[in-house]
Amino acid sequence: MTNSEFKLLLKEGIDSVANRQGKKVSIVEEEIGEALCVSPHTVQRWKRGYVPNDLQRLEFLTAYCQQHGRVDRTWGRRFLIQGGFPAPEAVLDRLFPAPSAQPSERDVPRVFHNLPPRYGEFIGREAEVSRVLEWVETSRWPLASIEGMGGIGKTSLAIEVAHRCLPGPNLTIAHPFDAVVWTSARDYPDFNLRLDHVLDTIARVLDYPHLAQLPPEQKVGAVDKLLRSHRTLLLADNLETVTDLALVKFLEQIPEPSLALVTTRYKQLRRVWDIPLYGLKDAEILTLIRRHSHRIGLEVVAGADDDTLQRLAAATGNNPKAVELSLGLIKQKGLPFHTVVDELYRASQMVSEVFDYIFAEAWKLLDDETRQVLLAMSLFVSSASRAALAAVSKVAEFDYFKAIEQLVGMSLLEASEALDLSQQRYWLHPLTQIFARHQLGVDLSLHLLRNNGGASPQKIAELKTNFCNFFAAWSEKKAGRGFWDFAAWNADQYAEIHQELPNLLIAIEWAYAHKNWGQVLALAKAIVHPVYYQGHPDKRIKCSEYALTAAKMLGAKEDEVWFLVHGLGSIYLLRGDYDTTETYLSQGIQLAKEIDLREAIALGHTYRAYKALQLDEELTAAQHNVEIALSSTQDPLFRHRALQAAGHIARYIHDYEQAKAYYLESIQCLAGSPYRDPSSEVWLGFADLGLGQHEQAVKHFRTYLDVHGKYGNHRVAAMAKLGLALFYEAHGQPAQAANFAHEAFDLLAPMNAQWELRQVRELLGRLAV
Incomplete structure (x- = not known):
């Protein structure tokens, strides 16, 4: 049963965390999930009102939002009470202490950081922590490197040390940093962190x-x-996968007083303070062996004496991740503990990397069907739904269920929590993904290995075909067969398609x-609309060009028209490339006339109206194109778009009454139709x-951002922020106006939305910031 108050x-x-740290909400959800050892989908489930049944998790969520976001004690009390937390005052007193009458020596301004959170006790590593902190305090080298094999705990150590460099109760250095910046190769599909990202x-x-633009x-x-004016600790995780030499040079030459700390499996940098792990x-x-044994139900192991467990530890080289995988191997084999430990111990004397043995032994335990499921999972860029993984692996239903159970039990496959198994999703730990892709015969970027010792090229081709078949059928089912079916999508459909976008992009x-x-x-x-809405016009162009070729090859003239006019024409219009815009619009309108597709004729002339307006041509040209559009069709969606253009033209000449009338009429066009267009909120805001x-205008702007900010159109969201900036300018609050203007700029610049950027720049010029 859901709790609506807890959900809100x-x-x-x-x-508040996302806004304060400048992160996407999905990234924050992933960080919370990683800290709590649950999937992001579990965090999303809690956000739908399902209260965690673990008081420790409730306390962590409260602390996380307090430390990284902007919430107060009142919020904390309501949150804990709604979560069923007994006697929350002790937790509140610790997390939200009353301000002291006298400032302490440690009271400092808020530090800027985007560190992932810590969860639970950090076990050991005090010597290594001391060595890193010695480097921080002495600063004899601008760059330090934590080096060690996979799974040894490099990332955990880096996060722990960074938190100890922040102001607060954990501060263990004399002079805290002004900022701590976290970057990781794991945040990118190809595991390749680049200088521009950093x-x-x-x-x-x-x-x-704004510097990012x-x-x-x-x-x-x-x-x-x-970095020279703000003492910053820059962290770069998983440097061993980086191929950008410019980034390596940047790290080696980071200017004083800032410092850089990297984690890597190999010693690959010169002039570095090294911390071998x-x-x-x-x-x-x-302690770790006993805790994990309890967690997976190996009570016999958890209760074993120290001498017995020490042999397992020695066989794994005391590697934390290797221990967890080994315990999964022990449980799966079902053999006596001593037998498996002896086998593991003997093997560990003959291989340089214990993971080689663990994964090799795990692979031996898998039957052909289970191997097929693991190989299929390695193709997914992001997580996989239960249905998708079944369709790509193409094993019988009984074998599939058995394979999932075995892979999860062996810690080779991670699974989300879900009451309904059909909603469960799966993903691979990075170490497992590397192993599985190697077994398949592809590298991290899914390119064929030169010396392929994995699956046959035919097997790889078969799995890729299954992958494309599934997602093509899924796209038709979820997004619809028609080009404009997206205009009727609701928020849940957007969320579902957005979740699969990485997989859809590689499928196409x-x-x-x-x-x-x-x-x-x-x-x-399925791709072309959400990638644009999320601010990725380059991906929109590439997909549209692919689709245009496909439409021509299939003789699908209607699809050809839409990808000419809307898929490509509208994007080049957005970018201010008016010659290319006209090329695509002319081709699309001409073909639309040949097949009597009047809706496309209307849309093409609507875009021509915008082009005339943006080029500061005679307004009669813009108005004439709107008239052609309105006379071309009675379809509510395309009349709605033409009337919006009419409203923009009226607003351009400061006829706000007429602009509002057009916007209201455009909204009325969609009444009773399956289509929806929440951007009308923003345009009404500008008219008001x-x-x-002003109060009504602000209400319109905030409604769009609150309701549609996550899956809405980035361009429209930017214009809503511009509207708020103009409001604050009019009310003599330049600082607030500048903040919203910069936020609008940050959304528009990656899209290269020239017309809109010009308006933002004009405002920033007036504000002189």
């Missing part, structure tokens, strides 16, 4: 987001100045490469702002 409070808390993150965390050569200089100490690894690449034109069209119709109805 948790959403408020997580949103520069953008530094700019965002230090609250200079600078050209590369200017951006490096601007961020360099920031080995296995946990004996007492620490025994494979389908296009193999000239499966029907699949290309189906996938493009022009009419001096």
Whole structure:
């Protein structure tokens, strides 16, 4: 049973973290899930009102939102009470202490950081922590490197040390940093962190987001100045997968007084303060073995004496992740503990990496069907739904269920919590993904290995075909067969499609490469709208070009028209490339006339109206195109769009009464139709702002951002922020106006939305910021 009050409070808390740290909500959800050892889907389930049945998790969520977001004691009390937390005052007193009358020596301004949270006790590693902190305090080297094999705990150590460099009760250095910036190769599909990613993150965390929009050569200089004026600890996780030499050079030359700390499996940097990381100490690894054994139900192991467990620890090199995988192996084999430990111990004497043995032994335990499921899972860029993994692996239902149970039990496959198993999703730990892709015969970027010792090329092709077949059919089912079916999507449909976008994008690449034109069209119709809404016009252009080729090859003239006019014409219009815009619009309108597709004729002339307006041509040209559009069709969706254009033209000449009338008429067009367009809220806000109805205008802007901010159109969201900026400018609050203007700029710049950016720049010029 869901709790609506808990749902609203948790959403408020997580949103406050996202806003304060400049992160996407989905990234915050992933960080919470990782800290609590649950999937992001479990966190999303809590956000739907399902209260965690673990008081420790409730306390963590409260602490996380307090430390990383902007929530107060009142919020904390309501949240804990709604979560069923008994006697919450003790927790509240600790997390929200009353301000002291006298400031303490440790009271300092808030530090800027985007660190992942810590959860639970950090076990051991005090010698290594001391070595890192010694480097921080002495600063004899600008760069330090935590080095060790996979699973040894490099990331945990880096996060722990970074938290000890922040102001607060955990501070263990004399002079805390002004900012701590966390970056990780794991945040990118190809595991390849690049210099541009790092520069953008530094700019965002230090609250200079507009620097991210600078050209590369200017951006490096601007961020360099920031690092000189703000003492910053920059962390780069998983450096061993990085191929960008410019990033390596940047880290090696980080300017004083800032420092850089990296984690890597290999010693790969010169002039670096190195912190080699080995296995946990004996007492620490025994504690870990017992805790994990309890967790997976190996009570016999948990209760074994120290000497017995020490042999398991020695066989795994006291590696934390290796211990967890080994215990899963012991449980799966069903053999006596001593037998398996002896086998593991003997093998560990003959291989340099204990994971080689663990994964090899795990692979031996899998039957052909279970191996097929693991290989299929390695193709997914993001997580996989239960249905998708079943369709790609193509094993019998009974064998599939058995395979899932075995892989999860062996810690080879991670699974989300779900009451309904059909809603369960799966993903691979990075170490397992590397192993599985190697077994398949592909690298981290899913390219064929030169010396392929894995599956046959035919097997790889078969799995990729299954992958494309599933997602093409899924796209038709979820997004619809028609190009404009998306206009009737609701928030849940957007969320579902957004979740699968990484998989859809790789599916269309494979389908296009193999000239499966029907699949290309189906996938493009699901991809082309949400990638634009989320601010990725380059992906929109690429998918539209693929779809245009497919439509021509199939003789699908209606689809060809829509991808010419809307898929490509509207994007080049957004970018201010008016010659290319007209090329696509002309081709699309001409073909639309040949097949009598009047809705496309209307839309094409609507875009021509916008082009005339943006080029500052005679307004009669813009108005004439709107008249052609309105006379071309009675379809409510396309009349709605033409009337919105009419409203924009009226607003451009400051006729706000007429603009509002057009916007209201455009909304009325959609009444009774399956279509929806929440952008009308924003345009009504601008009309009300022009009419001096400021409170009503702000209500419109905030409604769009509150209701549609997550899956709405980034361009429209930016214009809502611009509207709020104009409101604050009119009310003599330039600081607030500048904040919203910069937020609008940050949304528009990646899209290269020239017309809208010009309006934001004009405001920033008036504000002189």
